[in-house]
Amino acid sequence: MxxxxxxxxxxxxxxxxxxxxxxxxxxxxxxxxxxxxxxxxxxxxxxxxxxxxxxxxxxxxxxxxxxxxxxxxxxxxxxxxxxxxxxxxxxxxxxxxxxxxxxxxxxxxxxxxxxxxxxxxxxxxxxxxxxxxxxxxxxxxxxxxxxxxxxxxxxxxxxxxxxxxxxxxxxxxxxxxxxxxxxxxxxxxxxxxxxxxxxxxLAALPALPRFVDGRSSLVVFGDRGDRPPRVLPDDEHLSFVDMTRLGVPRLATVLFAGVTDPGGPPTGRLRLVRQLTLAGYSLGRVLAAAGADPVTALRRTDRRDAAMRSYIEAGLAGTGLLDRWSGQLDALAEGVWTAVAAGLRGHPSTDAAERHPDLVPDALRLL
CATH class of the missing domain: 3.90.550 (Spore Coat Polysaccharide Biosynthesis Protein SpsA; Chain A)
Structure with missing residues (x-):
């Protein structure tokens, strides 16, 4: 047409x-x-x-x-x-x-x-x-x-x-x-x-992780799918994915340590990488709740990398920040991938690294 x-x-x-x-x-x-x-x-x-x-x-x-x-x-x-x-x-x-x-x-x-x-x-x-x-x-x-x-x-x-x-x-x-x-x-x-x-x-999802207008959010559904979806308030979102308010900036500091803002204030960089950390971690927690195999979920291919880049691009497109960060999308995507891995395994810790040394990225061993 x-x-x-x-x-x-x-x-x-x-x-x-x-x-x-x-x-x-x-x-x-x-x-x-x-x-x-x-x-x-x-x-x-x-x-x-x-x-x-x-x-x-x-x-x-x-x-x-x-x-x-x-x-x-x-x-x-x-x-x-x-x-x-x-x-x-x-x-x-x-x-x-x-x-x-x-x-x-x-x-x-x-x-x-x-x-x-x-x-x-x-x-x-x-x-x-x-x-x-x-x-x-x-x-x-x-x-x-x-x-x-x-x-x-x-x-x-x-x-x-x-x-x-x-x-x-x-x-x-x-x-x-x-x-x-x-x-x-x-x-x-x-x-x-x-x-x-x-x-x-895929039959159904327990929740829907989103990254929209530079913010991570989590959408839940009615028990029978017959009620409109609801975006969880921040505290409920964190509780749903077993994360704390202090845990997000702590994890972001490690995952995005090498990412610098190409032209904005430091507060803008901090806000972005923290929201990306929560977006990736929430994606990992939803994958875990859906019963995804961690090896399958973390397998890297060009198509899967494209899916992660589109997660970031879609979330930045409405903020006016996409052009500014376009040169660092690969670095941002690496950080989000690692946040997904952390979410798949629960709250990142040295215990988690010891239990799953083959699946926990090196960055998480620093926590």
């Missing part, structure tokens, strides 16, 4: 995708931005004889393994609506990061957020029903991701999100007016060939 202003971009993408991919343009390109208006037409366009329909937006960069992995996903989840991209600075993105580090590829969407529509595949029957359901709403709604989320909540259709993503968001200005919403990139992108590990599905 595309806007005529991106006709050349969309044509190149269709050529790259192959499989007789067609471009569906916004029928009212001079009207107010309305992605749902174009989505209705796109989801109606199932080729004859097809069982499933994939719709991508015009500003994506597809993985070289998009079709191979999308075909496998359809074979495995033939009745499901599958999002092949999750944005890094969303609730879904934060959940996807936990899932990926825990060794999972698929997870359910966050109930109280939009359903990401940058690249979605669904059965043709469902696609036609969504188009019919959405058509009358175009005059009063504009966002296809919000509409699809409501559509799915009203039905029993299974829905899943994939991480790493099979498309990446291209660096193009938003035509729908969402350029102010922070970074638009995946949690992690499938840039390398798929491995031999099975694509596991």
């Amino acid at each position: 595309a806007h005529p202003r991106r006709a050349a971009l969309a044509a190149r993408l269709a050529d790259r995708l192959g499989r007789q991919t067609s471009v569906v343009f916004d029928p009212e390109p001079d009207g107010e931005p309305n992605p749902l208006r174009c989505a209705v037409r796109a989801w109606q366009r199932c080729p004859p004889g097809s069982t499933h329909h994939l719709v991508v937006q015009d500003d994506v960069e597809p993985s070289s393994w998009l079709w191979e992995l999308a075909d496998a996903a359809v074979d495995r989840f033939p009745d499901a609506v599958l999002a092949l991209y999750v944005n890094a600075n969303s609730f879904n993105g934060d959940a996807a990061r936990v899932a990926m580090l825990a060794g999972h590829t698929w997870l359910p969407p966050f109930r109280y957020e939009y359903f990401p529509t940058l690249a979605v595949v669904m059965p043709c029957r469902t696609a036609h029903e969504f188009a019919a359901w959405s058509g009358p709403r175009v005059p009063v709604e504009r966002d296809d991701d919000q509409a699809l989320a409501r559509f799915l909540r009203s039905r029993p259709d299974p829905a899943l999100l994939r991480v790493p993503a099979l498309v990446e968001h291209g660096r193009h200005a938003s035509l729908a007016g969402w350029g102010h919403q922070g970074i638009r990139r995946s949690v992690s992108f499938q840039a390398d060939p798929p491995g031999s590990d099975p694509e596991l599905e």
Whole structure:
């Protein structure tokens, strides 16, 4: 689905995708931005004889393994609506990061957020029903991701999100007016060939660690998932992850000892590294509570490192600090990785290092 202003971009993408991919343009390109208006037409366009329909937006960069992995996903989840991209600075993105580090590829969407529509595949029957359901709403709604989320909540259709993503968001200005919403990139992108590990599905999370606007937070859910999420106050957050107020700066001093502020006041550096310490430690505690294997969770690959960088980038994007710290993202990520390791093992101590010498990083032995 595309806007005529991106006709050349969309044509190149269709050529790259192959499989007789067609471009569906916004029928009212001079009207107010309305992605749902174009989505209705796109989801109606199932080729004859097809069982499933994939719709991508015009500003994506597809993985070289998009079709191979999308075909496998359809074979495995033939009745499901599958999002092949999750944005890094969303609730879904934060959940996807936990899932990926825990060794999972698929997870359910966050109930109280939009359903990401940058690249979605669904059965043709469902696609036609969504188009019919959405058509009358175009005059009063504009966002296809919000509409699809409501559509799915009203039905029993299974829905899943994939991480790493099979498309990446291209660096193009938003035509729908969402350029102010922070970074638009995946949690992690499938840039390398798929491995031999099975694509596991995550059922649920005990809590959701977030790093937003330069602050670490922890989101918890109702007992049955039927109540809106709640962001814990600071004291409850610390209690949930078995951390103390003094423990955070103590751990941060060790983890980020070699990181210097590239141009701001010392207080700004202290605030950032302490919040990153709590963000990483909370991520580790949630991984532990979810039963993640520490060896799996701490395994380093390019895709996993990208997921950690996107954690930091998403949290800095709304603060105006991302450009200032861009040259030190790798150093910040190393500190967060070590905080995750500490969280997986509980409060860092010399006892923990003695019990798990193979998993506790050298930095933690200094505590």
